[in-house]
Amino acid sequence: MKVLVTGASGFIGSHTVRRLLDDDIYVIGVDNNNDYYDVSLKEARIDWINTHQNSAKFQFIQMDIADKRAMPLLFEEHNFTYVIHLAAQAGVRYSIENPHAYIDSNIVGFMNVLEGCRHFKVEHLCYASSSSVYGANEQMPFSVEDNVDHPVSLYAASKKANELMAHTYSHLYNLPTTGLRFFTVYGPWGRPDMAPFKFTKAISEGRPIDVYNYGNHKRDFTYIDDIVEGVVRSTLHIAKENPNWNGEQPSPSSSKAPWRVYNIGAQTPVHLLTFIETIEKVLGKTAEKNMLPIQPGDVEATFANVEAIVNDIGYRPTVNLDKGIAAFIEWYKTFYKI
Structure with a gap:
């Protein structure tokens, strides 16, 4: 078995590679290592992968998935069993x-x-979608049976487009595809542009934090290990046709084609101010808060219904917020030598 992991230098990608190596699976990782955020952090994640006892079964290739010439050559050379995008x-x-x-x-x-x-x-192609596809939806918790035709950011629209594109390929070419809608992922090696990292850095340095929507956001914060376990299990559970799918009353989460979408979330929406308090407690410092209005493209709340992935794959996230935040801050202090 050989698995391609795109975005291998990324937060979720690097954890996924290591999880596959735990199972003694040969992995090719690709990433363009762009400068959207600190490139040295991306490089450090690859170094971290290379400390794994099975690192000899990992090969990293720096390339851009948007490169139309390079991508077919990559597939031709390596004959992948599965792709985790x-x-x-x-x-x-x-x-x-x-x-x-x-x-x-x-x-x-x-x-x-x-x-x-x-x-x-x-x-089988298993790819990252996002909770952002629920957009303007207000009925909670978000279910994969909900309509998701009202995105409120281009990022969300691009993820919705991925689900539609995957369905087309599943239908036309019988390619099994599974889309995973991640809910606010956090944990060690996290992205610097996300709230846990930004809040921890600012509070540690004694600087004020920007709190949007005056702190009224709620997010279904999901620990990285829970996300990755769901990714790996979903990849090995090849999508199949739903024999009960009905075009007159079509299910949005399955098809007559081998196509599925699932939520992966902690099922525990947390008030943003409570989230900040948890970070403050672990750091032993109080944050100075700069309260600001909601930003364009943001949604008020996220809350995952994970019934579909529990029923089909038998997996449910388990790590609570206190444990997850403590693990993240321990990594942060160690990595940045605080």
């Missing part, structure tokens, strides 16, 4: 500043991945 231009707010980056990576790049899987007979 985690590379993307991330960030809701940045999609307002630089929309073209999202089309290049999240649309063009995903197209190249689909074409590689199609032409080189990959057995």
Whole structure:
């Protein structure tokens, strides 16, 4: 078995590679290591992968998934069994500043991945979607049976587009695909542009933190180990056709094609101020808060219904917030030598 992991230098990607190495699986990791955030952190994640006892079964290739010439050569050379597609231009707010980056990576790049899987007979494509696809939806918890036709950011729209593109390839070419809607992932090796990292850094340095929506956000914070376990189990659980699917009353989460989408979330939405208090408690410091209005593209709350992935794959996230935040801050202090 050989698995391609795109976005291998990323937060979720690096953890996923190590989890696959735990299972003695041969992994090719690709990433373009762009400068959306600190490149040295991405390089350090690759170094961390290379400390794994099975690191001889890992090969890293620096390349851009949007490269139409390089991607087919990658698939041709390595004959992948499975593809775990985690590379993307991330960030809701940045999609307002630089929309073209999202089309290049999240649309063009995903197209190249689909074409590689199609032409080189990959057995299953498992790819990252996002809770952001629920957009303007207000009924909680968010279910994969909900309509998701009202995104409120280009990032969300690109993830919804990925699900539609995957369905087309599942339908036309019988390519099994599974999309995973991640809910606010956090933990060791996390991204510097996300709240846990930004809050921990600012509080540690005695600087004020920006708290948007006046602290009224709620997020279903999901620990990285829970996300990765769901990714690996979903990859090995190849998507199949739903024999009960009905075109007159179509389920949004399955199809007559071998196509599925699932939520992976902690099922415990946390008030943003409570989240900040948890960080303060672990750090032993109180944050100075700069209370600000909600930003364009943000949603008020996220809350995952994970019934579908529990029923189909038998997996449910387990790590609570106190344990997860403590693990993140321990990593942060060690990595930055605080």
